[in-house]
Amino acid sequence: MSTTLSFEAAGYQAPTWEAISEAHARIAPRIHRTPILTSSSLDALAGARFFFKCENFQKTGSFKIRGASNAILSLTDEQAARGIVTQSSGNHGAAVACAAAWRGVPAYIVMPKNAPKVKVQAIDAYGGKITFCEPKVSSRKETCDRVQAETGAHLVHPYDDDRIIAGQATAAKEFLEEIPDLDAIFAPVSGGGLLSGTCLGAKGIRKDIRIIGCEPARADDAYRSLTTGTLESLESSDTIADGLRASLSPRTFAILRRYVDRVLLVSEEEIISTARLVWERMKIIIEPSSSVALAPLLKPDVVQSLNLPSRADGQVPKLGVIFSGGNVDLNALPWLS
Amino acid sequence: MSTTLSFEAAGYQAPTWEAISEAHARIAPRIHRTPILTSSSLDALAGARFFFKCENFQKTGSFKIRGASNAILSLTDEQAARGIVTQSSGNHGAAVACAAAWRGVPAYIVMPKNAPKVKVQAIDAYGGKITFCEPKVSSRKETCDRVQAETGAHLVHPYDDDRIIAGQATAAKEFLEEIPDLDAIFAPVSGGGLLSGTCLGAKGIRKDIRIIGCEPARADDAYRSLTTGTLESLESSDTIADGLRASLSPRTFAILRRYVDRVLLVSEEEIISTARLVWERMKIIIEPSSSVALAPLLKPDVVQSLNLPSRADGQVPKLGVIFSGGNVDLNALPWLS
Numbered sequence: 001m002s003t004t005l006s007f008e009a010a011g012y013q014a015p016t017w018e019a020i021s022e023a024h025a026r027i028a029p030r031i032h033r034t035p036i037l038t039s040s041s042l043d044a045l046a047g048a049r050f051f052f053k054c055e056n057f058q059k060t061g062s063f064k065i066r067g068a069s070n071a072i073l074s075l076t077d078e079q080a081a082r083g084i085v086t087q088s089s090g091n092h093g094a095a096v097a098c099a100a101a102w103r104g105v106p107a108y109i110v111m112p113k114n115a116p117k118v119k120v121q122a123i124d125a126y127g128g129k130i131t132f133c134e135p136k137v138s139s140r141k142e143t144c145d146r147v148q149a150e151t152g153a154h155l156v157h158p159y160d161d162d163r164i165i166a167g168q169a170t171a172a173k174e175f176l177e178e179i180p181d182l183d184a185i186f187a188p189v190s191g192g193g194l195l196s197g198t199c200l201g202a203k204g205i206r207k208d209i210r211i212i213g214c215e216p217a218r219a220d221d222a223y224r225s226l227t228t229g230t231l232e233s234l235e236s237s238d239t240i241a242d243g244l245r246a247s248l249s250p251r252t253f254a255i256l257r258r259y260v261d262r263v264l265l266v267s268e269e270e271i272i273s274t275a276r277l278v279w280e281r282m283k284i285i286i287e288p289s290s291s292v293a294l295a296p297l298l299k300p301d302v303v304q305s306l307n308l309p310s311r312a313d314g315q316v317p318k319l320g321v322i323f324s325g326g327n328v329d330l331n332a333l334p335w336l337s
Numbered sequence: 338m339s340t341t342l343s344f345e346a347a348g349y350q351a352p353t354w355e356a357i358s359e360a361h362a363r364i365a366p367r368i369h370r371t372p373i374l375t376s377s378s379l380d381a382l383a384g385a386r387f388f389f390k391c392e393n394f395q396k397t398g399s400f401k402i403r404g405a406s407n408a409i410l411s412l413t414d415e416q417a418a419r420g421i422v423t424q425s426s427g428n429h430g431a432a433v434a435c436a437a438a439w440r441g442v443p444a445y446i447v448m449p450k451n452a453p454k455v456k457v458q459a460i461d462a463y464g465g466k467i468t469f470c471e472p473k474v475s476s477r478k479e480t481c482d483r484v485q486a487e488t489g490a491h492l493v494h495p496y497d498d499d500r501i502i503a504g505q506a507t508a509a510k511e512f513l514e515e516i517p518d519l520d521a522i523f524a525p526v527s528g529g530g531l532l533s534g535t536c537l538g539a540k541g542i543r544k545d546i547r548i549i550g551c552e553p554a555r556a557d558d559a560y561r562s563l564t565t566g567t568l569e570s571l572e573s574s575d576t577i578a579d580g581l582r583a584s585l586s587p588r589t590f591a592i593l594r595r596y597v598d599r600v601l602l603v604s605e606e607e608i609i610s611t612a613r614l615v616w617e618r619m620k621i622i623i624e625p626s627s628s629v630a631l632a633p634l635l636k637p638d639v640v641q642s643l644n645l646p647s648r649a650d651g652q653v654p655k656l657g658v659i660f661s662g663g664n665v666d667l668n669a670l671p672w673l674s
Contacts, residue, residue: 035372056620057619057620061620143464276667279622279667280667282394283393283394283398283621283622283623283663284620284622285616285620285621285622286620326620330613330616330617330670330672330673330674333667333670335667335668336668336673
């Protein structure tokens with residue numbers, strides 16, 4: 001708790017609307033404005049109208065390119081010259097490798113040795129230089145510090161960085177630009193970069209929109225932190241949602257405790273069955289981390305329990321769900337292992 | 338050959354542009370106007386600009402609902418009263434079951450006993466009544482005739498029917514309405530309903546567009562028929578492209594020999610590797626029958642060998658590919674079996 005209070009007490013200001021708009025202008029020529037899909041059969045299951053922001057179709061297969069490209073494209077040539085270093089369970093690493101290649105500089109990626117092979121291969125394909133570490137928060141940080149000291153590369157942390165948060169906020173900005181009357185947006189939470197960006201990007205347009213984080217019960221640090229008011233962390237997690245094994249930082253916690261409305265937890269079984277349902281019904285490939293943001297809404301009575309304000313049009317709620325990524329090992333589907 | 342000549346000699350007139358426009362107006366309120374996706378990484382592999390008409394996102398998971406709903410919604414109440422009967426390897430059966438449910442009448446579906454389980458389940462979910470037969474053209478027809486005799490249901494053949502062809506033609510119509518300067522459209526060919534509809538729907542808008550059929554080498558009756566000028570048929574086929582195991586009819590052969598520009602063959606390995614490539618790169622689920630229409634274009638020099646006219650804009654060719662469906666058994670992926 002002391003860390004967070006000192007962070008807030010130090011006068012931390014989250015990225016402004018101006019910073020988010022600048023990020024959007026900076027990255028828009030390079031990234032996809034991803035489509036927003038609907039599914040009448042999923043609507044019928046939940047008694048809601050869903051809108052899915054498909055970041056699984058984004059460059060590098062996840063939303064992570066938004067933050068990584070914002071950070072890397074905003075560097076001076078001098079700052080970028082010795083390359084970029086980061087730690088990542090996979091998608092942020094691929095995004096950094098891709099954006100570093102756009103800048104023509106090396107990318108040094110520290111990743112846990114249990115990261116999915118397909119994510120390792122993607123980083124490799126973008127030319128990233130990988131160093132493996134133990135799948136623990138402490139080992140990630142130590143290894144990253146060491147690589148940074150050895151190379152002199154510029155650190156682009158996966159979420160504890162305002163440039164990253166401003167970049168991730170552009171997904172929610174696009175979402176509300178296209179569907180202005182969403183009642184709530186649901187996003188997965190891990191380190192909190194996407195969720196805090198979603199808060200800032202969405203509430204910057206519509207103060208009254210609800211922002212709800214969704215988290216694996218096996219990696220429930222955000223839920224516990226926001227419930228207790230104390231920043232808690234995971235030493236490790238083995239959730240199938242391999243993109244959601246990190247913990248909040250003081251920075252993202254400060255934003256979330258101010259802006260996020262609620263965090264919902266889901267079991268491993270719910271994550272897997274929801275991913276499969278989306279593949280079957282929508283014919284799109286999402287990774288388990290994506291299905292975390294939909295899974296809680298398919299349980300009986302959850303949508304009603306959110307107590308969303310009644311809509312002026314008298315219709316069922318319009319719920320925005322961010323599908324964060326689509327990088328799955330097609331040789332090892334979650335429901336076959 | 339005699340069958341076909343007599344068919345043509347009998348003065349057969351393929352569905353007119355008016356019939357296609359009427360079909361489109363009839364079915365548009367019920368079906369999806371499917372999105373057209375692009376992929377820069379697949380473009381780079383082929384040296385072309387691809388546009389993918391995503392009928393895998395269509396109602397019932399395939400283009401088949403276009404023809405089936407056109408046929409079934411155009412019936413009088415009296416014609417529809419005793420239900421609909423058809424034979425299908427799966428997707429047409431689901432489409433007939435769905436459209437019959439819209440009409441509130443029963444659907445009797447004859448399907449080969451080797452049809453994928455997921456396709457059987459889909460027909461069941463739409464309330465279709467299934468009769469299994471041997472996986473041979475002759476057994477399909479005999480069983481279908483018997484069920485028709487027993488029920489008095491109205492036959493909606495999967496492709497040997499002008500109402501079906503006019504319905505399938507609406508996919509190409511939408512394609513060219515959105516991307517008017519495509520140089521060629523590629524569609525899979527089995528019984529020829531989609532391909533002959535594609536010819537009529539596309540050449541009705543732009544006479545000079547090339548229409549190219551793509552067929553598994555293991556089910557190459559269209560290729561052989563169009564090469565020899567004689568209607569040839571398969572007694573059975575076990576291609577992984579389970580939607581492409583039927584043979585042309587005299588009707589579809591008459592249309593194809595007049596309008597189709599070429600048929601390209603692909604191996605089983607190419608069908609599977611292309612499906613996987615699309616899943617990985619585009620994050621969408623297509624069934625093997627869909628990947629048949631893309632697979633030939635990823636082989637070296639095939640695009641150049643098509644001798645497409647140079648474009649006025651000096652750019653590489655704009656190639657339209659119809660992804661026909663996305664119904665796959667997620668427990669039995671082609672590359673894992």
